[in-house]
Amino acid sequence: MQRRTLLIASASVPTLLAAPALVRAQVLDKPKVTIAVGGKNLLYYLPLTIAETQGFFKAEGLEVTIADFAGGSQALRAVVGGSADVVSGAFEHTLNMQAKGQHLRAFVLQGRAPQIVLGVNPKTMPNFKTVADLKGRKIGVTAPGSSTNVMANFVLAKAGLKPGDVSIVGVGAGSGAVAAMRSGQIDAISNLDPVITLLQRSGDLKVIADTRILAEADKVFGGPMPAGCLYAPQSFIDKNPGAVQALANAMVRADKWVQAAGAADIIKAVPENYLLGDRAVYIDAFMAAKGALSPDGLFPEAGAATAVRALQSIDASLKDVKFDLTGAYTNEFVRKALAKVARG
Template identity: 60%
Template sequence: MSISRRDLLKLSGIAGATVFAPALVRAQELEKKEVTIAVGGQALIYYLPLSIANINGYFKDEGLDAKVVDFAGGSKALQAVVGGSADVVSGAFEHTITLQSKGQAYRTFVQQGRAPMIVLAVSKKTMPDYKSPADLKGKKIGVTAPGSSTNMMASFFLSQHGLKPADVSYIGVGAGAGAITAMRTGQIDAIANLDPVISTLVKEDAVTLIADTRTLKDTKQVFGGNMPSGCLYTSQSFIDANPNTVQALANAIVRADKWIQAASPDEIAKTVPEGYLLGDPDLYKLALKGNMEALSPDGMVPEDGPQTALNALAAFVPNFPKDKIDVSKVWTNDYVIKANKKYPHA
């Protein structure tokens, strides 16, 4: 039986395909199934997409065994990843820029929020006669943790009104009941925090709001442009070594982003752990409505956002090496674009 050259080529093509197919399957397999995600204040609406992805089983659907570890603030969560006890951070976008300024390559790969959702408020108890930001000189401002995005937002706002970071005292009060207690008892004069903490204090008539970044309009007013907020970020080396794992994480968060946009406040309040509601489901639902615009609808980082974040950091951190930062290296929408193709709808 003779065989032509063309048949030989066909056969070699088939053989190549059978060799290639398992390699293709392997390429799509997760490099790392067990992933630890560090977060600072998981009960905050700021981190709602992370909670929904976890509760609704979206990480599991992607083949991941995701463990979420909660810390007192975003700067603590960052330390966990840099220290090696976590793989990924669910935290504020600008931390990637801070890390680059210290020679460390970290990158955001999916967005949870498109506005910071941070509110700066003063105590009606210790500052009943508040007139302007200048009145905060010498006062104690509660933030989730020193160095966190709440700290940056407060300092950035104060710098716009002629105050330096050293003109006030920043005190870490966390992102839950402890923060509320600190304000109620007069341990702090002002607070930079998020919901449901802020909405709780507003309902009690305990504070006066002086800066609010829960809407895109107010965010642009405070920061001068789109300011990306909650995101998943990790080291560039982790992304390079685990691209399929990173894609799986992005898929889960994009799916959660879309579920939140399609869900009612009632549905969300029933889905999250009872502890998130701080004993007042109606207040939590009200806070959800107030923050919905600030939550990302699709996981995409806005094109002008990274530069806005860099400008804010440069204004906040003394002697920040702004000219040495390459913002193109601290974010990518590549994984989110693929995730949106996989999950075009909620």
């Protein structure tokens, strides 16, 4: 009897050993995923590019297509419209969409501070003294409704200005934004690196607020403000937990890769067009933004509440909305990804 039991147990060992591979194959419920992003070249989304160029998505069995748009609001529309599965975008969009009755949830963090810089044009505003001087002026953002627009509105609100007191102009996140400032088409800009560092180096920008610096971001927003992340409709997450876990695994690896990387590593890892024709500027921009990028993909517990306060301060229609803060994000997938990294 004992021998028979031993034989049965022994016979089952190969099946048990094979089970993890079988489970992996079954769990990857959607191997092909489309991610929409607004301004892929920005350091704000550097972990996304690293996950792509270093093969972290492929290592998880994923075939990822990245659709690049001029700004985060357009990337969001792509997912809402069904042409993309996941957004690589600003965290606060998940809360904004709650107010519109749509449940989107963030599941892995790329940035622990917004990295957005608001600055004025020294050519068109040589006598600038305070934010109130921006009344009646043109402010360039990546795209209207994007996180750069939210940041600009937030700083304006603190100075007693309303969104309608300025003209918002979409200038993108690359050479077009630089050209708009240098030619005087806009009087101020709310944008990210490498655009900001390039304008600073050439003397075409006077910085007003800089959320690349963690302490300043916390001061501006009154607490930790989650920034770039991957988020998706809750229905997509519920239907494809395996794909979401694989995406989280790849992004956590990318977050950690970025923190361990030096300037030479970054230059080799990103496409040439990201550098805007100046490698030294891109390296400076990376060093300026590195501290604001997430080291582990986890969302801070107080982050959702900070984002709600920021949104409510600039949009009166949101003041009475009952937000589901825990429904805006989950750390479940990242915790599993971190455990996987720890196991090696």
